Each structure stands twice: as structure tokens, then as C-alpha cells.
Amino acid sequence: MAITHTLSGLGPVLPTRARATDFPPIARSYSNVSEVVREAGLMRRATWFYTLTGALVLLAFGGAVTGFILLGNSWFQLLIAGALGLIFTQTAFLAHEAAHRQILATGPANDRLARVLAGLIGMSYSWWDSKHSRHHANPNRVGKDPDIEVDTISFLEEDAVEARGLRRFITKRQGWLFFPLLTLEGLNLHLHSFRYLFRRETIRGRWIELAIIAARFVVLLVPVFMMLPLGMAFAFLGVQFAVFGVYMGASFAPNHKGMPVIAHDAKLDFFSKQVRTSRNIRGGWWATIMMGGLNYQVEHHLFPSMARPYLAKTRVIVKEYCESLGVPYTETSLLRSYAIVIEYLNRVGLASRDPFDCPIRAEYRRA
Secondary structure, X not given: OOOOEEOOOOOEEOOOOOOHHHOOOOOOHHHHHHHHHHHOOOOOOOHHHHHHHHHHHHHHHHHHHHHHHHHOOOOOHHHHHHHHHHHHHHHHHHHHXXXXXXXXXXXXXXXXXXXXXHHHOOOOHXXXXXXXXXXXXXXXXXXXXXXXXXXOEOOOHHHHHOOOHHHHHHHHOHHHHHHHHHOOHHHHHHHHHHHHHOOOXXXXXXXXXXXXXXXXXXXXXXXXXXXXOHHHHHHHHHHHHHHHHHHHHHHHHHHOOOOOOEOOOOOOOHHHHHHHOOXXXXXXXXXXXXXXXXXXXXXXHHOOOOOHHHHHHHHHHHHHHHHHHOOOOEEEOHHHHHHHHHHHHHHHHHHHOOOOOOHHHHHHHHO
């Protein structure tokens, strides 16, 4: 049998010399669903939507700037700071969609747009794209998904076992500390971006990204420290970073955390791998606006280049197909997803406790 190929990064499709009947139902599931989705016209561009969304984000930026100027020396400026945190996150959603080539007609044009939008929120597109591409290829797979690698918080028990010092203190309580720690996630994204951009190896677009990020911080910091007293200026930045970090983390965390983790050597077809490790959030249009389409995580992972407005219709097709195949399709409320994430992180964190409290740690010590 011919070897399967990939098409536009969307996943495996039927080899040209093989017939659909040569495959068992689960193996040809993605091809079947993909065909239905394409015939329904759900892979077309949504220029009208992204033009409107971009205009609204620009309008919101203009409103925030106007409010900042009019308020002057006032603690009500913290409301503007919070608004900027929300606006920067909405910009990050657009950068995410451009990186997946959902917005413009060509790949290079989407890449350029994503690089600019990422720079405007202080993040390196090159760093994020490399990391996110690996995540999409192997969600929740041990050793291959960078989103479950340890970074203050441990997502795997073997990482929690190795925690020491301050990280061990945090790991023991990481479920309860998850949302407070997200207030620092904005700073963490900036730090990772700068570390990546200053690495010695060749990085495509390095100086363009550094220039955009530097200009972004000048435009943000200079007016804040020129127009506000020192204490108020730091409070302004603290609120902006905290809101941005919490909003970003609260939008991305429900998608995979607490879902099945795949062993590094496990064999799983593309369709099952993407569906079983992803979680959708109920809520309809309001959740789609608030989470930038990430509420339809299952569909996004199956069709990464699909524009946001078509994810809801695709959900109906994918869900029905999963039911016919017996593939678990996970969907829950936003609050319930947070409870699941907290419970999962606390359970993983048990591995960092004393061996008398946690048999997992005792087993690792005996090894």
C-alpha cells in the first residue's frame, strides 16, 4: 500500500493509489470528515469577518488611548490598563489565526501579518510558531508536545517528582495557584520571546521582530511614565500584564489540560489523536468571541486553517461522525473546564510530596 501523505499541514489524507475501501473506518475517518467539510464550503476564507474584527480591535485601541489621555493623573487609569490587557489578548487571537493561515489568501501574507500582530503584543512570532506547530502535530504527547513540558507548573507526574526548592513548593499547590500564577504569564511570554530572539543560531525575521517589539514597548512605556506618577505607572503596567496573562491562560488552558496524555511511542491515527486530546467549551457565539474561536478546539485541531466563523457548523459534522465511530468527543462548560484543570494539576502535584504521602514519589526514589 502506498504511504500516506500530508496536505497543507492539515493531516493525513488518502494516498492517490489507494481506495477508501482499503482502510478500516477509523483510519479513513479524517479523509471522510474532511471531504464533507470541504463540500459544505467550510474551508473558504472569511474576509468580511476578519475585516470587521480587525476594525473593532483598532477602534478599541483608539478608545483606550483616548481614555488614557482624558483621564490624566487618575487611578481610574487602571481601568484603561485592564482594557489594554483585553485588547492585547484579542490581538493575540488574530495573530494565532494569521499564523494558521486563516485570514489572508496566501501563506507568506499570513506569516507577515502574524509577525506584526505578535510583535504588537510583545511576543516573538518565530518562537511561538515553532512551539505551536509542534503542539498541533502531537497534542498531549509525552516528549513531543512543548505545551506539557515543565515551566514552573508540572503537567506530568514524572516532572512533578523532580521538583525542588521553590518549584516544589509551587508544584504541591499548583492547581490552586494556577490562576494566580497566570498574572505573570504575560511577562513569561515576553521573557521566552527575548531569550529565543537572542539565541546564536539563525532565526528568520529576528531583527524585524525585535524592531516591532522594541517599538511596542516604547509606545507603551513612554506615555505611561511621562503622564502618570511613578507608583501609578507601575500599577498601570502591573494591571495590564496581569489581565493579559490571565486572559491568555484562561483561554488556552481549558483546551487540553486534563485530557488524555499520549505515551511518546503510542500509535494513534490523526483523527483519534486530535479529538481525544482536545476539549470544546460550550457557550456559542459569546464563547467564540471571548476565546477567539478556541472554544472549538476539536475542530481547530482537525482543520487548523479553518476561519473562525465556520467552526460551529463544522462541530455538528465532527460530533456526529465521532458518535458513529465511538470516538469520545469532549465538550463542557467553561467553569467546569477550569475545575477539571485545577483538579488535574493538583493530582499531578501530589507526586512532589513526601513518599509517605505519595506512592508515586516513593516508587521513583526506589528506582
